[in-house]
Amino acid sequence: MRPRFRFEPYVQFMQKAMAREATYRFDVFTSVASVLVRVYLLRMVWVALYARNAAPSELPLHAIITYSTVALLMGLVMDIDQTRLLYEKLHTGGIATDFMKPIIVPLYLFADGSGEVIFHAVLIVPSLLLALLIVHIDVPGPLTLATFFLSFGLGYLVGFCINFILNCVAFWTLEIHAMQLIVTWVTDLFGGEIIPLVIFPAFLQKVAFALPFAAMFSTPLLIYVGVIKPERYAAALGLQAFWIVVLGLIATLMWRAGAKRVVVQGG
Amino acid sequence: MAIIEAVGLRKVFRSLERQPGLGGAVRALFSRTFVDKVAVDDVSFSLDAGELVGYIGPNGAGKSTTIKMLTGILVPTAGTLHVAGIVPYQNRMANAANIGVVFGQRSQLYWDLPLRESFELLRAIYDVPRARYLENMKHFAEILDLERFLSTPVRQLSLGERMRGDFAAAMLHDPKIVFLDEPTIGLDVIAKEAIREFISMVNKERGTTVILTTHDLADVERLSRRIILIDEGTVIYDGSLERLREEYGTHRTLVVTLAESYPELAVPGAELESRDHNTVRLRFDRRRLTAEALIRRVTERYQIIDVAITEPDIDSIVRRIYLEGYHEGVVGAPS
Numbered sequence: 218m219r220p221r222f223r224f225e226p227y228v229q230f231m232q233k234a235m236a237r238e239a240t241y242r243f244d245v246f247t248s249v250a251s252v253l254v255r256v257y258l259l260r261m262v263w264v265a266l267y268a269r270n271a272a273p274s275e276l277p278l279h280a281i282i283t284y285s286t287v288a289l290l291m292g293l294v295m296d297i298d299q300t301r302l303l304y305e306k307l308h309t310g311g312i313a314t315d316f317m318k319p320i321i322v323p324l325y326l327f328a329d330g331s332g333e334v335i336f337h338a339v340l341i342v343p344s345l346l347l348a349l350l351i352v353h354i355d356v357p358g359p360l361t362l363a364t365f366f367l368s369f370g371l372g373y374l375v376g377f378c379i380n381f382i383l384n385c386v387a388f389w390t391l392e393i394h395a396m397q398l399i400v401t402w403v404t405d406l407f408g409g410e411i412i413p414l415v416i417f418p419a420f421l422q423k424v425a426f427a428l429p430f431a432a433m434f435s436t437p438l439l440i441y442v443g444v445i446k447p448e449r450y451a452a453a454l455g456l457q458a459f460w461i462v463v464l465g466l467i468a469t470l471m472w473r474a475g476a477k478r479v480v481v482q483g484g
Numbered sequence: 485m486a487i488i489e490a491v492g493l494r495k496v497f498r499s500l501e502r503q504p505g506l507g508g509a510v511r512a513l514f515s516r517t518f519v520d521k522v523a524v525d526d527v528s529f530s531l532d533a534g535e536l537v538g539y540i541g542p543n544g545a546g547k548s549t550t551i552k553m554l555t556g557i558l559v560p561t562a563g564t565l566h567v568a569g570i571v572p573y574q575n576r577m578a579n580a581a582n583i584g585v586v587f588g589q590r591s592q593l594y595w596d597l598p599l600r601e602s603f604e605l606l607r608a609i610y611d612v613p614r615a616r617y618l619e620n621m622k623h624f625a626e627i628l629d630l631e632r633f634l635s636t637p638v639r640q641l642s643l644g645e646r647m648r649g650d651f652a653a654a655m656l657h658d659p660k661i662v663f664l665d666e667p668t669i670g671l672d673v674i675a676k677e678a679i680r681e682f683i684s685m686v687n688k689e690r691g692t693t694v695i696l697t698t699h700d701l702a703d704v705e706r707l708s709r710r711i712i713l714i715d716e717g718t719v720i721y722d723g724s725l726e727r728l729r730e731e732y733g734t735h736r737t738l739v740v741t742l743a744e745s746y747p748e749l750a751v752p753g754a755e756l757e758s759r760d761h762n763t764v765r766l767r768f769d770r771r772r773l774t775a776e777a778l779i780r781r782v783t784e785r786y787q788i789i790d791v792a793i794t795e796p797d798i799d800s801i802v803r804r805i806y807l808e809g810y811h812e813g814v815v816g817a818p819s
Contacts, residue, residue, distance in 0.1 A: 236597060237596040320580075
């Protein structure tokens with residue numbers, strides 16, 4: 218009875234999401250400009266801080282500037298809430314029309330979000346080229362670079378799960394703004410996007426590395442700048458994978474309970 | 485052969501009871517009491533393939549809830565339901581392939597994309613063969629006059645244009661059954677007529693079964709012979725529009741403009757429906773009293789300037805049923 222699974226609709230969802238993003242051209246330009254402004258500002262901050270303090274041994278000035286520039290470029294992809302569509306659909310009740318179509322709804326959301334992300338990922342290249350006019354970035358060897366990209370991919374999935382879980386909360390509360398603010402704040406602080414976790418005080422480092430947020434930015438970035446050495450690559454990637462499994466499981470359970478609520482309660 | 489079969493359908497929602505005021509809102513954060521709300525109490529009906537039926541009822545009668553159960557997005561609390569041989573909530577995906585849905589209040593088109601792209605996407609979703617897709621597109625574009633705005637992003641379309649787009653979108657995969665939930669709401673007369681024309685075409689030429697939910701009874705008069713009236717979650721009438729009109733159309737109203745105001749006005753055999761200054765409306769049973777006899781009785785008693793007779797329209801019949809409930813054989817009952 219069940220219609221056979223076809224990839225075509227989901228590929229289309231992805232393409233349409235890219236096309237949709239491309240219609241907001243102004244947004245594209247401002248997001249590139251904003252990255253460049255932040256690259257410049259962070260460079261100034263680190264130069265000033267390093268001039269007045271003793272540099273931490275593992276992160277000399279050129280390393281930390283590389284770190285924050287790569288982090289900002291990653292942010293072009295990572296800072297997108299790819300599953301915001303779910304929240305919007307729950308808010309407007311539009312989720313009902315999706316359930317009336319012969320599609321797997323979470324896969325649709327994933328395809329749509331990925332389309333959005335792929336579009337923004339394309340912006341990394343011009344942003345990088347322009348950033349090189351402002352700062353110098355270290356480029357590691359091929360093994361490190363490859364591991365970094367793999368770790369970046371895993372970090373993206375961790376971020377996807379966290380966003381999905383957060384948007385699933387809207388099944389019950391409809392409003393998630395306050396929660397989102399908290400999570401954004403915690404991610405900013407404990408994710409390692411702005412401040413490398415290794416320069417935190419020892420106690421705070423323990424807390425930060427025990428949380429899943431470190432798997433988003435900190436792990437790929439510390440691999441890139443060489444703080445995580447090749448012999449620890451496997452363990453670092455393994456920890457990221459662990460978080461994907463745990464968060465993926467929570468996301469699945471929340472989706473099931475939420476979808477059930479829609480079919481039982483009418484949303 | 486029945487394409488939709490609903491027996492004893494029931495849906496109870498559990499919702500949070502809200503206390504009034506700020507104190508209540510704060511209390512609700514901590515202690516919650518639930519109340520059960522019966523949205524659909526007991527609904528049974530059977531629809532043959534190719535039928536076009538009006539599903540009518542006041543706000544909150546349970547129309548939308550029934551439609552949601554038929555589309556498989558709500559699980560009934562009790563009762564059985566088959567749509568084209570499928571239990572919708574058990575097999576949502578297979579059911580979805582058989583049905584098309586149009587909501588007047590909610591678009592299924594993709595807001596930021598040109599209309600054409602939404603159709604492309606739906607083609608992929610429903611796996612419509614390319615040739616069939618092009619054929620349908622050509623046909624619909626012609627009837628609904630879509631060509632002009634196929635490349636316009638949906639958010640820039642007028643309501644009438646958007647609804648036409650929504651109708652084409654719902655019919656693109658040749659569904660066996662379409663559910664139309666208030667499809668003409670907010671449209672101007674011309675757009676309404678275009679939509680009705682399209683519904684009629686789909687039903688007659690393609691043999692599509694149509695369930696039409698609407699508050700605009702002109703839709704029903706124009707399109708369907710059969711109506712199902714629902715109130716407080718139960719079916720109160722299921723039958724032809726003509727029968728309803730015959731049963732409830734036994735009473736006419738004589739509108740009389742009086743020369744002067746008579747404070748106490750009474751005419752034997754007629755009921756004073758309303759009065760507005762010197763204009764009074766007298767309701768009478770045409771089988772008991774001829775209009776001529778009634779006019780005579782009025783003129784014998786009062787000075788009049790003008791008279792007119794009005795037949796009950798479907799709106800007033802349904803309004804009366806909403807207020808008083810439906811009574812079988814209301815015909816004979818004295819009112």
